[in-house]
Amino acid sequence: MKNAEEHDAAGYYFKTWGESMRAKTMYDKIFAYYIEKMNGSVLVISNDNYLFRISRNYIKVSGLPDSCYHCAKMSINTFKAIGRFLAHHDHVTVLMERQLEGRLSLDDIMPLKNKFRERIKVIVLSAEVDGNTIALMYEKGADNVIIKPVSQAIIIQKIVSTLTPDNKLDALIEGCKTALQMKDAQGAESYVDKILEQRPDSTIGLMLKGDVRMLQNDNEKAKYFYTKAAVSSKFYMEPLKRLVTLYNALDDLDRKIVYLKRLDKMSPLNRERKIELANSFLSLGDNEQAYTYFEQAISLAKREANEILSKTYMDISQSLLPVDYERSLEFNNKAIKAKGKYLSKDDVWMFNEKGINLRKHQRNAEAIECFNRALRISPEDPRVNYNLGVAYAEEQEVKKAAACFDIALQYDKSIMQNSVSVAYNIGLTYYNARRFDDAYELFEAAAAIDPDNPNVAEMLQNTFKKTSRYLPE
CATH class of the missing domain: 1.25.40.10 (Tetratricopeptide repeat domain)
Incomplete structure (x- = not known):
């Protein structure tokens, strides 16, 4: 694969989805005000080393005091940890994984908020989930939800949007x-x-x-x-x-x-409410309705168990990835299989991870099969369509790659606005598919992000001469 500086009309260099988020300085200023003027703090409770790294780096680069931020493994006593923070800070924002040590943490939120009241905000961290699961998080007391994987910018935006003025x-x-x-x-x-x-x-x-x-x-x-x-x-x-x-x-x-x-x-995913409904119908003598809600409660319990097992497999897969790729892939497959009949659009991220890693190991045919399987679950998913397009482009199947990029751009136009590499290389795909007007639009987008990039400037000039706009002298 060529370096970014060595692009030509036949070469590709693709960044992963969302890699080049731009900083939002307004959020940075509000977050700094929260830390410095409101004496706020942040506690992250997770086993996600990547999350630790990017959040700690943000504090360091921003010049904020180390004492305002703490990362903790899931096994800590949350109540004691928050109490220690509030002995030195007026407020604490807690970022807490939805699943802690193999169990759902949502039932911990309301007791925390009842104890610490207005001094605490709780943001739940979770892999991609459906809307009903997000509704359950808010019902259990979450002030906000962060869907992973996530960037520094998104973390700060979520924290800032969660804070309320002291009025x-x-x-x-x-x-x-x-x-x-x-x-x-x-x-x-x-x-x-x-x-x-x-x-x-x-x-x-x-x-x-x-x-x-x-x-x-x-x-x-x-x-x-x-x-x-x-x-x-x-x-x-x-x-x-x-x-x-x-x-x-x-x-x-x-x-x-x-x-x-x-x-x-x-x-609809609150298992306790299903049982309360069933018990209410039992008290009225309507056993048939009661059994219906009991069955729904059992179904939710099985879904939660499968979700925990699947997440555990994915955590193991990601831990093994740097040291044992084959075993990592094995656990990724187990994670997908564990979801069983509960596999949904919200699980597409597991296929996406698998496909990206297959592609990185020069197993493009398997990656393409994996991405296509994901698209059978969620045909409009822009990330999967983008990554499938990358795999096709590397196989020089430019028409198929262009078709995938068309769908990705249809559902998320921002991919050509946030990364010069992404815009440039989709432009190359369109160029090689002889779709010169479309290619020119992508090169213009790349030039807007990086006006001084010589490769972009060269392709912009070469492509313009092939567009319908060009009028030869």
Whole structure:
């Protein structure tokens, strides 16, 4: 393979997907403000050495103090680690793997947030998952979600987008929650009235008003405010959960089931809710419906077990990759097989990893087969189409490569805007396929990224003479 400086119309040099993300200085400044002015900190809980490396390097390059950042293996006591951080910092943002030591960590989030309250934000790290799984993460208390693999820039953007300003409304909400915890209904009502005075349609304000009425044993008014909160934000589940709790206390199982079903529709992967629904139907004597939800709970448990096994195989595969490629490939295959019937679009990344590594080991025919298998699951995936195009280009099958790049660009135009190498080499593919107008557009994109690149300038000039725009003198 030629170096980037040695490109010609027959040679290719492809960077991996997303390799050349540009820094977002606005996010850098906000993150620095969080660390330096708000006395914030970051705790990463993971076994991902790559994640450790890029995040630690960001802190170092940015000139931020080492004390604001800590990487920890999954086996640490999370509560103690956060407590130690908060002894020296006012805030901590925790980046925590969805799976810790072979178990799902989502059930740890709410206890952490209940203990440390407004001083903690939790961002869940996960390999690619479907929308229902992401909904479950948020329901379990995640403030944000990061899908891996990830770049430095994305990590900082996610942290910044998770942070909220320390304003008066936040203080009122926190004051109300504290008063409710102390069973001080009068004090809580004073806070919540001020919240609703500022924002009459505030979902959290209406929900807290319902909490105050519950504390005062005024169930009808609590029901009114919880229902109003649910209407004001159709995608926020907490008011619906309050209504479930209320109707359970009132022993109104029919109404409880109505809201449990609404929650189940919004977040269908919550295994505990399936069992709660089943138990509610059992109490009503509807065993058939109960068995349906019990079966769904069992199915979710099997899915979680397969997911953990698959992730474990992929972790082993990635650990072995630098030292034993064949064994790494073996565990990658086991990871795919472990998903069984639960294999979906969200698992395409495993095929992508396998295909990239096959290509790197000059096993292009197998890589092409692997990418094509991934496309049978997710035909529009731009990453897989891009990487399949790379494999075809290296086999000099330029028409097939160009067709793959067409699909990749159709679904993600940014690939020709973020990397000069990617834009340049897709341009070469189009050029060799004699699609000169398309090639010229890609070379223009490459020139916009790197105006001084001589190879780009040369191809831009040569290609222009072959385009429909060119009018010879």
